Amino acid sequence: MSIQNLNTFDPFADAIKGSEEGVQDGFVHIRIQQRNGRKTLTTVQGLSSEYDLKKIVRACKKEFACNGTVVEHPEYGEVLQLQGDQRENICQWLTKTGLAKPDQLKVHGF
Amino acid sequence: MDPSTELGIDPSLKKKKKKKIDIDSMLSGGGGGGSQSASGEGVERSVSFLEPEEAQSKQEGGQSELLESLESFGLKKKKKTKKPTSAAEVDEPLIVVIPEENEDSEIGLDFGVKKKKKNKVLIGDDEDQQIVEDAPDMVINSDDEQSSEGLPTIRTVTSEKSWLTSDRDYTYEELLTRVFEIMHAKNPEMASGTKQKFVMRPPQVLRVGTKKTSFVNFMEICKMLHRHQKHLLDFLLSELGTSGSIDGNNQLIIKGKFQQKQIENVLRRYIKEYVTCHTCRSPNTILQKDSRIFFLQCEACGSRCSVASIKHGFQAVTSKRAAIRAKAT
Numbered sequence: 275m276s277i278q279n280l281n282t283f284d285p286f287a288d289a290i291k292g293s294e295e296g297v298q299d300g301f302v303h304i305r306i307q308q309r310n311g312r313k314t315l316t317t318v319q320g321l322s323s324e325y326d327l328k329k330i331v332r333a334c335k336k337e338f339a340c341n342g343t344v345v346e347h348p349e350y351g352e353v354l355q356l357q358g359d360q361r362e363n364i365c366q367w368l369t370k371t372g373l374a375k376p377d378q379l380k381v382h383g384f
Numbered sequence: 385m386d387p388s389t390e391l392g393i394d395p396s397l398k399k400k401k402k403k404k405i406d407i408d409s410m411l412s413g414g415g416g417g418g419s420q421s422a423s424g425e426g427v428e429r430s431v432s433f434l435e436p437e438e439a440q441s442k443q444e445g446g447q448s449e450l451l452e453s454l455e456s457f458g459l460k461k462k463k464k465t466k467k468p469t470s471a472a473e474v475d476e477p478l479i480v481v482i483p484e485e486n487e488d489s490e491i492g493l494d495f496g497v498k499k500k501k502k503n504k505v506l507i508g509d510d511e512d513q514q515i516v517e518d519a520p521d522m523v524i525n526s527d528d529e530q531s532s533e534g535l536p537t538i539r540t541v542t543s544e545k546s547w548l549t550s551d552r553d554y555t556y557e558e559l560l561t562r563v564f565e566i567m568h569a570k571n572p573e574m575a576s577g578t579k580q581k582f583v584m585r586p587p588q589v590l591r592v593g594t595k596k597t598s599f600v601n602f603m604e605i606c607k608m609l610h611r612h613q614k615h616l617l618d619f620l621l622s623e624l625g626t627s628g629s630i631d632g633n634n635q636l637i638i639k640g641k642f643q644q645k646q647i648e649n650v651l652r653r654y655i656k657e658y659v660t661c662h663t664c665r666s667p668n669t670i671l672q673k674d675s676r677i678f679f680l681q682c683e684a685c686g687s688r689c690s691v692a693s694i695k696h697g698f699q700a701v702t703s704k705r706a707a708i709r710a711k712a713t
Contacts, residue, residue: 317698382622383625
């Protein structure tokens with residue numbers, strides 16, 4: 275049993291933690307778009323440009339067994355496109371690999 | 385020493401049960417609304433977080449009296465701090481309810497976290513504590529229906545009397561019952577279960593042809609939420625990633641196939657972000673635009689905070705590229 279007041283407190287704990295965080299900054303927007311019929315498209319916007327998106331998409335395609343590309347957009351930078359409704363999959367995968375934290379993910383759509 | 389402490393322990397366990405039952409019965413008596421269950425969770429959590437110390441006192445009971453006295457002080461302090469928190473928790477959900485959103489108020493969560501931390505500091509090995517913690521919970525849940533009728537009332541009566549006559553220290557249970565009595569006295573609405581509830585009419589969604597969806601009572605919902613239809617329209621279309629427009633009968637025609645459930649989800653997100661106050665969760669708010677930024681002004685608590693602007697974000701090409709090219713030329 276210890277008394278809380280007598281514990282040592284590290285005032286720089288937060289700062290150290292901050293530097294350890296990944297390069298991912300800002301939200302990752304995961305959207306879904308309907309195509310013709312029952313087909314859908316998942317887009318992942320806002321992944322840090324420090325990541326190699328081509329490698330990410332290659333891994334995703336293999337993991338989710340779907341096709342996908344990287345689209346260059348003048349405003350939003352490189353955007354991931356995956357075929358089908360991969361919102362759940364991509365959320366889990368991004369957190370599992372540590373590319374983004376769960377609170378950075380923002381899932382849109384129905 | 386040992387037998388006396390053991391005797392001290394057993395009643396504490398029983399007390400725990402009774403406390404839980406009190407809360408449960410209170411909640412069930414108060415009528416089970418969505419947010420009320422959330423607030424109830426908050427209360428229950430704070431109670432369950434208090435438990436480990438008692439459990440710990442049980443484990444370390446044989447060590448020294450000093451420890452026990454320290455812990456009892458800790459408990460008392462908790463109680464004092466708990467009063468305002470529980471009152472706050474009671475106050476908030478009374479004003480606001482969003483249908484089917486069982487999220488705790490942030491205040492409640494904060495307190496929970498703090499308490500958890502304190503406990504962890506106090507407790508040596510967490511895993512054992514967890515087991516100790518869990519076991520009584522299970523028992524309590526199973527016992528709820530059987531023992532909730534007679535015993536608690538007797539307990540409260542005896543405890544009150546004993547507490548008035550003698551000048552000994554208050555026990556945990558006495559203070560807890562007192563807190564709830566005060567809560568009930570000051571908030572009669574909670575006891576009677578008449579809460580101001582924020583009820584939404586479900587969106588009526590119909591399929592128009594094969595490719596379009598009609599949102600029939602779109603205008604009605606806009607009026608209920610006191611929001612401009614343009615704002616809600618913008619949000620819906622950007623979230624769904626489609627296009628759409630309002631037709632002659634004030635229906636919203638959305639391109640794509642959508643079900644009522646899906647639209648409901650999006651509406652719920654809209655209400656959470658743009659209708660309910662972020663501080664007190666009251667739906668009684670006004671959305672104002674100040675220099676390109678939307679502000680949410682709460683009528684109930686007077687707080688004012690900015691809300692996220694609606695962004696369409698990246699839109700992939702889903703139609704035929706040839707058709708787009710033909711249109712452009």
